[in-house]
Amino acid sequence: MTDYDVLRVFCGPNGGHGNALGVVRDGSVLPGRSDRQALAAELGFSETVFVDDPERGAIDIYTPTLRLPFAGHPCVGTAWLLDVPELRTPAGVVGARLDGEFSWIEARAEWAPPRTLRRHATPAEVDALDVPPPGEWIYAWAWEDEAAGRIRARAFPGRGDGIDEDEATGAAAILLTEQLGRALNITQGKGSQILTAPQPHGWVEIGGRVFLERQALTAPRGRQA
Incomplete structure (x- = not known):
């Protein structure tokens, strides 16, 4: 035990x-x-x-x-x-x-495992997604309010290990923050909240x-x- x-x-x-x-x-x-x-x-x-x-x-x-x-x-x-x-x-x-x-x-973003960051047009599109078959690790996201940095996201590991969808994923949020170059307020899964902010010299801060x-x-x- x-x-x-x-x-x-x-x-x-x-x-x-x-x-x-x-x-x-x-x-x-x-x-x-x-x-x-x-x-x-x-x-x-x-x-x-x-x-x-x-x-x-x-x-x-x-x-x-x-x-x-x-x-x-x-x-x-x-x-x-x-x-x-x-x-x-x-x-x-x-x-x-x-x-x-x-x-x-x-x-640092380079520490995060590879993820497919897939942008959708609206949060409703993200909400309507079905779990994809095993394969790519997909982070699906859309702007809820681009000016305010608010994002709707869902994560599909695609590993075939019984985790079809991650409720909240820090590494993918770090990668998205690096790609967009700005602070984000992410609502993921059923209602989890992730906050991020890019920092100098390639660092990203993430909290919750x-x-x-x-x-x-x-x-x-x-x-x-």
């Missing part, structure tokens, strides 16, 4: 929605990559984080099928949980800060609300936690 926390990251203004994240605070209980990958698959979250050094902010991130050098919503959530000034990921050092109800990180959903133990093998 393994202790882990379940967070919701990028919650809406009323505290609802957000993308679920599993965090194993004591990564030493599962030091091997194969064991971590198996647990991430068992838990079934879009990402699960293993904390290898809470004081230094050293973390290791997994989807149900692969290890990631960096991911946005896991970093935002884990930075909030550990309350540290930075996180150490395989991609690089991620700056972190808390500002009122928002947890912020600062990262984080809530601790529950603390739990892994279920016996073969059962969902």
Whole structure:
């Protein structure tokens, strides 16, 4: 049995929605990559984080099928949980800060995995999209209010791992912010909120609300936690 926390990251203004994240605070209980990958698959979250050094902010991130050098919503959530000034990921050092109800990180767009950023004419078009077949990782978006930087978005990982749609995805929001070159207020999924802002020298800041959903133990093998 393994202790882990379940967070919701990028919650809406009323505290609802957000993308679920599993965090194993004591990564030493599962030091091997194969064991971590198996647990991430068992838990079934879009990402699960293993904390290898809470004081230094050293973390290791997994989807149900692969290890990631960096991911946005896991970093935002884990930075909030550990309350540290930075996180150490395989991609690089991620700056972190808390500002009122928002947890912020600062990262580089080149750390984000490739995404297909697909613009649509209206938010209604984005809302009407069906989940595409496995293949491309698609971030579908449209302007809600271009002057105000407000965007409607949905994310389709296309990995075939049971995560047909991500409720809130930081890495894709970082890529979109770099492409558009401006601060964004993104409503994604069923009502999650992501805030971003480009920073000097190729950095992008991204933030959102984080809530601790529950603390739990892994279920016996073969059962969902």
